[in-house]
Amino acid sequence: MSRHLPFKQVDVFTTVPYKGNPVAVINCMGIDESEVTKEQLQSVANWTNLSETTFLFKPTDGKSDYKLRIFTPVSELPFAGHPTVGSCKAFLEFTNQSESQETRTFHQQCGVGSVELTVSPGKISFKAAQTxxxxxxxxxxxxxxxxxxxxxxxxxxxxxxxxxxxxxxxxxxxxxxxxxxxxxxxxxxxxxxxxxxxxxxxxxxxxxxxxxxxxxxxxxxxxxxxxxxxxxxxxxxxxxxxxxxxxxxxxxxxxxxxxxxxxxxxxxxxxxxxxTTTYHIGGDAVTAIEGQILL
Amino acid sequence: MSRHLPFKQVDVFTTVPYKGNPVAVINCMGIDESEVTKEQLQSVANWTNLSETTFLFKPTDGKSDYKLRIFTPVSELPFAGHPTVGSCKAFLEFTNQSESQETRTFHQQCGVGSVELTVSPGKISFKAAQTxxxxxxxxxxxxxxxxxxxxxxxxxxxxxxxxxxxxxxxxxxxxxxxxxxxxxxxxxxxxxxxxxxxxxxxxxxxxxxxxxxxxxxxxxxxxxxxxxxxxxxxxxxxxxxxxxxxxxxxxxxxxxxxxxxxxxxxxxxxxxxxxTTTYHIGGDAVTAIEGQILL
Structure with a gap:
C-alpha cells in the first residue's frame, strides 16, 4: 500500500541553502515500523541518490525521542554524522519544537545505541562514541x-x-x-x-x-x-x-x-x-525542500 | 531574496515509484526568469545530486507552452530525454492538466529549439531531432x-x-x-x-x-x-x-x-x-515527492 508521508530535504552544516551537505528525511512517526520493509527504504535511498536518506520512526528503547534509520544508496548504516544533525533538525520542525531559545537535550535511537543530542539556537550537536x-x-x-x-x-x-x-x-x-x-x-x-x-x-x-x-x-x-x-x-x-x-x-x-x-x-x-574526554560535533542546518513523499 | 517555489521529484519511464529515473522539477513559472541567476540554478542542481534538475519558466518564443532549463550537477544542457518526459509530467500537474483522456500536443522551449510533445493517458513522448x-x-x-x-x-x-x-x-x-x-x-x-x-x-x-x-x-x-x-x-x-x-x-x-x-x-x-523518418521516445512517469523548495 502506498501512502504520502511528510518529507524534508535538509542542508546540514550551513545556514545558507545549498552550501552544506544534504540529507533527505522521511517522517514515519505516524506509521508503525512494521508497515514498511527494509527493501522499500533502501529503494527510496537508492533513488534519491543522496549520500544518505533517513527515516524517523517512533522510538522503541523507552528512552529516546525518536528512532533513526540511515541509508546510503546501497546499504543501511548504524550511524552517520551529518544525517544525524539534519534529521534532528527535521524532527524538531516536524514536531513544532524548532523555535525554542533554550538549550535542550534529545536522544536518537539508532544502530549504535541512544545518541545524545544537544540543541541550542543555531546549533545541533551529537556526542560521539569513543573511537x-x-x-x-x-x-x-x-x-x-x-x-x-x-x-x-x-x-x-x-x-x-x-x-x-x-x-x-x-x-x-x-x-x-x-x-x-x-x-x-x-x-x-x-x-x-x-x-x-x-x-x-x-x-x-x-x-x-x-x-x-x-x-x-x-x-x-x-x-x-x-x-x-x-x-x-x-x-x-x-x-x-x-x-x-x-x-x-x-x-x-x-x-x-x-x-x-x-x-x-x-x-x-x-x-x-x-x-574521560568526550567529543561533540555540531552545526546549523536549514530545510531547503519540504512536502510529501510516496512510500 | 529567497522564496519558496513549487517542487516535484518525478520518477520517469515507470508507473511504480522508485523503479524509474528521477528528475527534480522546480516550477518557476510564477516568477520572471531574470529573478534567478544561472549560478543559483546550478547550485541547486549540484546539491540535489540527481543526474538532472530542471526549471520550468514562462516561454519566450511565442509558440511553446513552457521553457525548460536542464542542469546536471556540473553544467546546463540544451536537451535531455528523461528530464523532458518528467518535466512535462510535472508541468501538467502544476497546471492541473494531467487528468485529460484526450491525446494532446505541447511544445517545450529549450536549448535545441521548440520540442514537440505528445501526451496521451499513460504516455508522454517527445519527437527527437534528426541525428x-x-x-x-x-x-x-x-x-x-x-x-x-x-x-x-x-x-x-x-x-x-x-x-x-x-x-x-x-x-x-x-x-x-x-x-x-x-x-x-x-x-x-x-x-x-x-x-x-x-x-x-x-x-x-x-x-x-x-x-x-x-x-x-x-x-x-x-x-x-x-x-x-x-x-x-x-x-x-x-x-x-x-x-x-x-x-x-x-x-x-x-x-x-x-x-x-x-x-x-x-x-x-x-x-x-x-x-522523412521521425523518432519518438516516451513513457509514463509518477510524482514521488511534491512540495516546496527554497530558491
Whole structure:
C-alpha cells in the first residue's frame, strides 16, 4: 500500500541553502515500523541518490525521542554524522519544537545505541562514541603524501569512527584548500589498506583553533565529500591526541570551498584532567525542500 | 531574496515509484526568469545530486507552452530525454492538466529549439531531432566487445544525439542483462575516442520488437544509467538503420533491472517510403515527492 508521508530535504552544516551537505528525511512517526520493509527504504535511498536518506520512526528503547534509520544508496548504516544533525533538525520542525531559545537535550535511537543530542539556537550537536586511534607505517604515510601532493606537519593516524579515516595535517589552511589529489592513486592506496579515505586539515593560523578540512574517499566512489561529520570527529580526535587540550576546547572547521560549498562544523572537545574526554560535533542546518513523499 | 517555489521529484519511464529515473522539477513559472541567476540554478542542481534538475519558466518564443532549463550537477544542457518526459509530467500537474483522456500536443522551449510533445493517458513522448549516425573502425569495435565481455550480432555504430553513444546489439536480452563490463577499461576507450558511453541492447525474441537495454558511461562518472532517454533514441535510430522498417514501428525497451529498477521506454519510428523518418521516445512517469523548495 502506498501512502504520502511528510518529507524534508535538509542542508546540514550551513545556514545558507545549498552550501552544506544534504540529507533527505522521511517522517514515519505516524506509521508503525512494521508497515514498511527494509527493501522499500533502501529503494527510496537508492533513488534519491543522496549520500544518505533517513527515516524517523517512533522510538522503541523507552528512552529516546525518536528512532533513526540511515541509508546510503546501497546499504543501511548504524550511524552517520551529518544525517544525524539534519534529521534532528527535521524532527524538531516536524514536531513544532524548532523555535525554542533554550538549550535542550534529545536522544536518537539508532544502530549504535541512544545518541545524545544537544540543541541550542543555531546549533545541533551529537556526542560521539569513543573511537580507536591507530598508528600508520612511515611507508604508508609517504604513499599518502605523494598521492595528495602535500607534506604533513605531524604524524598522521588512522581513526576508526565507522568509516576508517586516515587523518593528515598539512602546512596551513591554504595548502589544504589547494591540494589536488591523484584520485586514482589515492583510491588504490585506500583499497589496498582497507581504509575508507582521507581527512586532510590545515590550520587557519588565527590562533582561534580554526581549520580548513577536506574529505576524500575515491575508493568508495566519493572523490570529495562536501561536508563530513565523521571526518570532523576524526579530525578533532586527532587534534586532541596531538595537542592534549586539558580544558574544554572548541574547534571551528570550514569545509567544501573547492566544491562551491561552505560548510561550517563546530567540534567540541570536553576534557578535564582525570576524567574521560568526550567529543561533540555540531552545526546549523536549514530545510531547503519540504512536502510529501510516496512510500 | 529567497522564496519558496513549487517542487516535484518525478520518477520517469515507470508507473511504480522508485523503479524509474528521477528528475527534480522546480516550477518557476510564477516568477520572471531574470529573478534567478544561472549560478543559483546550478547550485541547486549540484546539491540535489540527481543526474538532472530542471526549471520550468514562462516561454519566450511565442509558440511553446513552457521553457525548460536542464542542469546536471556540473553544467546546463540544451536537451535531455528523461528530464523532458518528467518535466512535462510535472508541468501538467502544476497546471492541473494531467487528468485529460484526450491525446494532446505541447511544445517545450529549450536549448535545441521548440520540442514537440505528445501526451496521451499513460504516455508522454517527445519527437527527437534528426541525428547523425557514424561508422566505427573494426579495431575500436573489438576494444568495446572485449571491455563489455560480449559479442555483437550486427555492426555497432556511433550516434551523436547530444551525448555520443556507441550502440551495440548483442545475442539476446539475457546476454545484455548479464553483461559485466570492465568499467576501467570502458572508461579508457570512451575517453580516448571522445565517446560519452555505450548503449547495449539485446532482443527479447518474442517477435514483438521488445528489447533489454543498458547504458554505461563510466568516463562521465556514471557507471550505469538506470533508464536513459537519449540512449533509447540512439538505440531505435540504430534499429531503423539496421532493419529499415517501412511502416510505423513501436519498439518496447526495458532498462535498469540490474540496478533494481524496471524502466519501460516506448520508442516509435514513424516512417513511410518517400518521407522523412521521425523518432519518438516516451513513457509514463509518477510524482514521488511534491512540495516546496527554497530558491
Amino acid at each position: 580507536a586511534i591507530e598508528e600508520l607505517d612511515d611507508a604508508v604515510v609517504a604513499q599518502y603524501e605523494a598521492a595528495l601532493g602535500i607534506s604533513t606537519v605531524a604524524k598522521p593516524k588512522l581513526l576508526r569512527v565507522g568509516p576508517n579515516w586516515v587523518v593528515l595535517l598539512t602546512d596551513d589552511a591554504q595548502a589544504c584548500y589547494n591540494a589536488n589529489p591523484d584520485f586514482a592513486k589515492l583510491a588504490e592506496i585506500d583499497a589496498s589498506h582497507g581504509h575508507s579515505g582521507v581527512i586532510l586539515g590545515g590550520a587557519k593560523g588565527d590562533g582561534e583553533h580554526s581549520y580548513e578540512m577536506r574529505a576524500f574517499a575515491p575508493s568508495l566512489n566519493v572523490k570529495e565529500d562536501p561536508v563530513c561529520g565523521s571526518g570532523a570527529l576524526s579530525f578533532i580526535r586527532y587534534l586532541q591526541e596531538l595537542n592534549g587540550y586539558s580544558e574544554p576546547t572548541e574547534i571551528s572547521i570550514s569545509q567544501g570551498g573547492r566544491l562551491g560549498r561552505n560548510g561550517q562544523i563546530s567540534g567540541l572537545i570536553k576534557t578535564k584532567s582525570g576524567t | 547523425a549516425i557514424e561508422e566505427l573502425d573494426d579495431a575500436v569495435v573489438a576494444q568495446y566487445e572485449a571491455a563489455l565481455g560480449i559479442s555483437t550480432v550486427a555492426k555497432p555504430k556511433l550516434l551523436r544525439v547530444g551525448p555520443n553513444w556507441v550502440v551495440l546489439l548483442t545475442d539476446d536480452a539475457q546476454a545484455c542483462y548479464n553483461a559485466n563490463p570492465d568499467f576501467a577499461k570502458l572508461a579508457e576507450i570512451d575517453a580516448s575516442h571522445g565517446h560519452s558511453g555505450v548503449i547495449l541492447g539485446g532482443a527479447k525474441g518474442d517477435g514483438e520488437h521488445s528489447y533489454e537495454m543498458r547504458a554505461f558511461a563510466p568516463s562521465l562518472n556514471v557507471k550505469e544509467d538506470p533508464v536513459c532517454g537519449s540512449g533509447a533514441l540512439s538505440f531505435i535510430r540504430y534499429l531503423q538503420e539496421l532493419n529499415g522498417y517501412s511502416e510505423p514501428t513501436e519498439i518496447s525497451i526495458s532498462q535498469g533491472g540490474r540496478l533494481g529498477r524496471n524502466g519501460q521506454i516506448s520508442g516509435l519510428i514513424k516512417t513511410k517510403s518517400g518521407t
